[in-house]
Amino acid sequence: MSEILKMQNISKSFPGVKALQNVNFSVNQGEVHCLIGANGAGKSTLMKILAGVYPKDEGEVYLQGEKVTMSSPADSKRLGVITIHQELSLVEHLTVAENIYLGSYAQPRFGFVSWKRLRKQAQELIDRLGIAIDVDTPVSELSMGHKQIVELAKALEGNAKVIIMDEPSTTLSENEIRTLFTIIEELIKQGITIIYISHKLEELFAIGDRVTVLRDGKWVATQKLDELDQASLTELIIGYKMEKQVRSTEQPNFTELLRAEALHTRQISNVSFSLGKGEVLGLYGLVGAGRTELLKALYGVDPLSAGAIYLDGNQVKIDSPSKAIRVGMGLVPENRKTEGAILGLSVEENAVLPAYDRFANGGIISLGRIRSEIADKIRELNVKTPDALTLMGNLSGGNQQKVIISKWLIRKSQIILFDEPTQGVDIGAKQEIYKIIQRLVAEGASVIVASSEINELQEICNRILVMFRGSIVGEFRDPQAQKEEILKSAVTGGTTLWNT
Structure with a gap:
């Protein structure tokens, strides 16, 4: 394979932070080249330099052997480097064809856009x-997977040579991920690099x-x-060998804390x-199975139309998050x-938001007690932040999750x-969150985890309930x-009870 892209000795600094230090990154034509690193490793900064969002401080970029300068996203697109962001850049009320050609409508004749020609060309791109x-x-009527395909069609319209895909599967179902992989393979056959x-x-x-x-x-x-396995790749990412958390197969002595009976909302049934x-x-369940909806029903976000919730044997009415x-x-x-x-508030303000009453005496809040406890939690949970007054929005995803x-x-x-407790966080933060969950239960709390990652649930859960179309179909x-x-x-919704 010939080299299509080379970024050589790339450096970039922000106030107080050296984001990239003499990074070399090269990609061969027609390959799927993966880029990975923990949050804060520099991968987003490197790709934003390639996309023309950030100027580099040092280094050179070569595309198909020629030195190039990406001083704006328009430069990057003109050179055939297209970024598909995690948050898609589509206009919901416009059609697929209009979105594909948004900002670059087909050459109008006599001052008018030929909508017939535009739709024809858009359909040809989708068909590819x-x-x-x-x-x-x-x-707005498309599934998330099909919206992703429209973004790819936009890239083809821009004569893409290199497509950067940033966390493309975050909101996709398993079937949609398989479709995405099939499309990536088709793009590679067409000579496009990913x-x-x-x-x-x-x-x-x-x-x-x-x-x-x-x-x-x-x-x-x-x-x-094909020369690595997950364990060796994980070690490269975090810099040390990770000891996998192994859940004890011994079941805890079961003493019921919460019981839900025949809960119904608009999204869940019985x-x-x-x-x-x-x-x-x-x-566990596929996208749309009702996992999130069940948690919202328990937490009082979605009102119950029928059913009851019991805590320690006593029925409780939870019709709002404040009640929960x-x-x-x-x-x-x-x-x-x-x-x-609340990204515009500090770590301290976010951490204490639901618990101010714990620190009030006679209507007066003790800031000293608040700051002491928050300092303890920052240390215990290994939250990486300059201090408790740092804005929440300045933390990485994994550290935001630990503050929450x-x-x-x-x-x-x-x-x-x-x-989805570890969605979008790096492998190191993921393992830290697993440890936090295990510590919570060791200290007497009970935990319900909804996740689309079966391996995650297998690693940390005592039992797994499977949901299908808004109902529990397996234990x-x-x-x-x-x-x-x-x-x-x-997948099938088959009812199963495993007593082993």
Whole structure:
């Protein structure tokens, strides 16, 4: 394979931070080159330099052997380097065809756009990807997977040579991920090169040819993926050998803490289950199965139309998050940036938000007690922040997640609900979050974890409940030994109870 892209001795600094230090990164034409590193490793900065968002301080960029300068995203696109961001840049109320040609409509004749020609060309681009999508459909009516395909069609319209895909599978179902991989393979056949960024190691091994690892703003390694395994790649990413957390197969003595009986909302139907004291209970299912909706029902976000919730044998009415907090429940939501944190407030303000009453005496809040406890939690949870007054938005995703968890530790919640707790965080932070969950239960809390990652649930849960179309269809009491049955239940909706 010939080299299509070379970034040589790239350095970039921000006030007080050396984001990149003499980084070398080269990509061969027609390969899927994966780029990985812990949060703060420098991969986003490197790609933003390539995309023309940031100017580099030092170094050179070569495209097809020629030295180039990307001083703006328009320069990058003109040279054939296209970025597909995690948050898609589509206009929901416009059609597929209009989105594909947005900003670069086909050459008008006599001052008018030929919509017939535009739709025809848009359909040809979609057809190149091998997926049946009507280009007259408004984007708002598409699934997330099909929206991703529209973004790829936009890249083809821009005559892409190199496509940067930043966490492309975050919001996709398993079927949509398989479709995405099929399309990537088709793009490679057409001579297009892919730079693939993801925290999900299994995806890298499934689709990638080579991988480049960055750590602390420096190049660590570039290797063929078939010469590595997950353990060795993890060691390159974090810089030391990770000891996998192994959940004890011994079941805790079951003492019921929470019981849900025949819960109904607009999204879930006839859901019944129990949660034991000191238990980690998993919720698994495909996208749309009802995992998030069940957590929202328990937390009082979605009102119950029928059913009952019991705590310590007593029925409780939870019709708002404030009621849930008062009875000892906390939620770590799927979307931490919009639902779990206030990015414009400090770490300290976020951490104490639901627990101010704990630090009040006669209506007067003790800032000294607050700061002392928050300092303890920052140390205990290994939150990487300059200080507690740093804005939440300046932290990495993994550290934001740990601050959100700290809210419920400070509140001393007895039940904590986690929705996709490690989504978008690096492998090191992921293992730290697993340790935090295990410590929570060791200290007497109970945990419900909803996740689309079956391996994650197998690693940390005592039991796994499988959801399908808004209902619980399976219970697995030895999840580490039942992966195939769990997956089958999630796909088919077959009711299963495992007593082993």
